[in-house]
Structure formats: structure tokens, C-alpha cells
Amino acid sequence: MVHTVFIDGEAGTTGLQIRERLAGRRDLDLVSIAPEKRKDAGARADLLNAVDAVILCLPDDAAKEAVSLVSNPAVRIIDASTAHRTAPGWVYGFAELADEQRAAIAGTTRLSNPGCYPTGMLGLVRPLVDAGILPADTPLSVNAVSGYSGGGKAMIAEFEDETSPSFTPVAFRIYAMGLEHKHVAEMQQHGRLARRPIFAPSVGRYAQGMIVEVPLHLDLLPGAPTLAHLHEALADHYAGERFVEVASPEEAAALKTLDPEGLNDTNRLRLFVFGSDRGRQARLVALLDNLGKGASGAAVQNLNLMLGLDETAGL
Known part of the structure; x- marks a missing residue:
């Protein structure tokens, strides 16, 4: 048919x-x-x-x-x-x-x-909420950078069209400083969060690709979770999935940086657990194409x- x-x-x-x-x-x-x-x-x-x-x-x-x-x-x-x-x-x-x-x-x-930003954020947060590791009222911040293609034709002109009155030569900028971005309600509802997350988006001078990050203070979470606990919960949730994968602890520990364009032109979402058990802090990071899986x-x-x-x- x-x-x-x-x-x-x-x-x-x-x-x-x-x-x-x-x-x-x-x-x-x-x-x-x-x-x-x-x-x-x-x-x-x-x-x-x-x-x-x-x-x-x-x-x-x-x-x-x-x-x-x-x-x-x-x-x-x-x-x-x-x-x-x-x-x-x-x-x-x-x-x-x-x-x-x-x-x-x-x-x-x-x-x-x-939305592209919520896809990265929810991919990291929702499994931890469902697993009981992350209480629904945890204060969360979501820090992210996207390629300018996510802003549509107007933003593309700002970064590419030098004849446009709105053309800007900057390499990077933040926006939505009033903390009222329309993605916030989406993140809160589908993340099953009782508290509004702080969403801090930015855009860089590259066309597509995205990194979304959620930092955590592990000593503020019940049950004293470790990086291994976070990784296990994410890996269990996405076991067998074709488009979402969780990097191994060994791979995450070996990385020195992460390229936001690393999954361009794919429908993949790749999740990482970075951080320090000694310092009791974690950096949950999602990598995706804002025009692909996003x-x-x-x-x-x-x-x-x-x-x-x-x-x-x-x-």
C-alpha cells in the first residue's frame, strides 16, 4: 500500500x-x-x-x-x-x-x-526521573548550543547573508535571557518535573548540530548516586534502541572535548555521563543534529x- x-x-x-x-x-x-x-x-x-x-x-x-x-x-x-x-x-x-x-x-x-533542545534534555532527564534517581522537584539548569539553522530563514540570514541588515559577524551568542523560552513548558511537562528548569540556550556560527547539557550536584540527590548509577539508568532505559545510544563510561572518560556537529545528517541521539565522583558532580550531555533527531x-x-x-x- x-x-x-x-x-x-x-x-x-x-x-x-x-x-x-x-x-x-x-x-x-x-x-x-x-x-x-x-x-x-x-x-x-x-x-x-x-x-x-x-x-x-x-x-x-x-x-x-x-x-x-x-x-x-x-x-x-x-x-x-x-x-x-x-x-x-x-x-x-x-x-x-x-x-x-x-x-x-x-x-x-x-x-x-x-523541539530539538527538549529532545536532548528529555533524553537525559526523563529516564532518571522515572527511575527515582532524580526527584521531580530538583532544581535543574539546561545549557545548550545549537547551529543557526534551528532559527529558520531569519537567523540563517543573520549568520550567512552579508547583505542582510541583520547580518552579524559574531561567532557565538546567548539568547532567551528572560527565561521565558517556549521550550521550558515542554521540558517541564514531558520531563515530569514539578519545578521549571532554567533554560540557557545559545547559538554558534555553524549551520547545524547541537549539544545539550544538564549539570547535577550528586550530593543533593537522594540515595547518593554515583556516575555509574546515572549511566546504568540511562543505558537500561535505551537498551536495544536504534537511534538513541549511551556512551560507555570508558569512552566518556577518554574524551577531551565534544564536537556539536558530530551527529549531523543523522537521526541519532548520543548521551554522555561526565563528571567527578570525588567532587560529587555530574555533567549529563546530549549530542544530536538539531535538524535530524531534533x-x-x-x-x-x-x-x-x-x-x-x-x-x-x-x-
């Missing part, structure tokens, strides 16, 4: 990457809307309701509008925006998050694709699950 798929917003950064990953597959038929009809609500509604699956690569308000146009209950929607990541009735599309997540993804018609790769993985196809197809 061939399934029809419409990428609404296929000209954007995420949409282009999704289309590239789906191109050439014999089990999918990618359909598009004529350029002159993209703003025709009637034409868009007809197409949205005629396909098996829709992937929304749109700003939040446009994504909500697109969802409102879908009246066919059989149409599966994957929303890559932030509009529905904490919304009731929407399944969160991080297949490896919990034991029941894959079944929930496969059985839904309304799925919200995770966006388009995750969307394709979720599409495969929702359509009952091989989860790894196209990845």
Missing part, C-alpha cells in the same frame, strides 16, 4: 529536510499544492483532507489554522511547530521517551514533533510509526 503525504511548508528548512528524507520511497507518495494556491484556504483544505498524513512545517499560528481545516478524522497530522507540544489530546513524538510512547504514537492522528529525522520516524511502516525507513 502506498500512503499519500503532504508537507505543508515544504519550502522551509525543516520541510526541505523532511522531503529529502522521504524522496524516492516506494511506500509513500508525496503530494504538493500548486504555488499559486498556497494561500487559497479552500484548495489547502481539500488537499489536507485528501491525504493519509500531513506534516506541518509552519509557524505556530499557521499550524493551528491548518489543523482547523482538517475535518477528515482519518488524516494523521504531525505538527513540527511548538503549537501543540503541551496541548491536551496531542501525543508527544519522542518514541524513546517511555515504554508506552511508541504505541501512543502509532495509535494517534494528532502528534506534536518535539526535527526532520524525528518527523520521519514518527510518520513511519503512525503509518505502520518500518520505523527506520528513510533514516
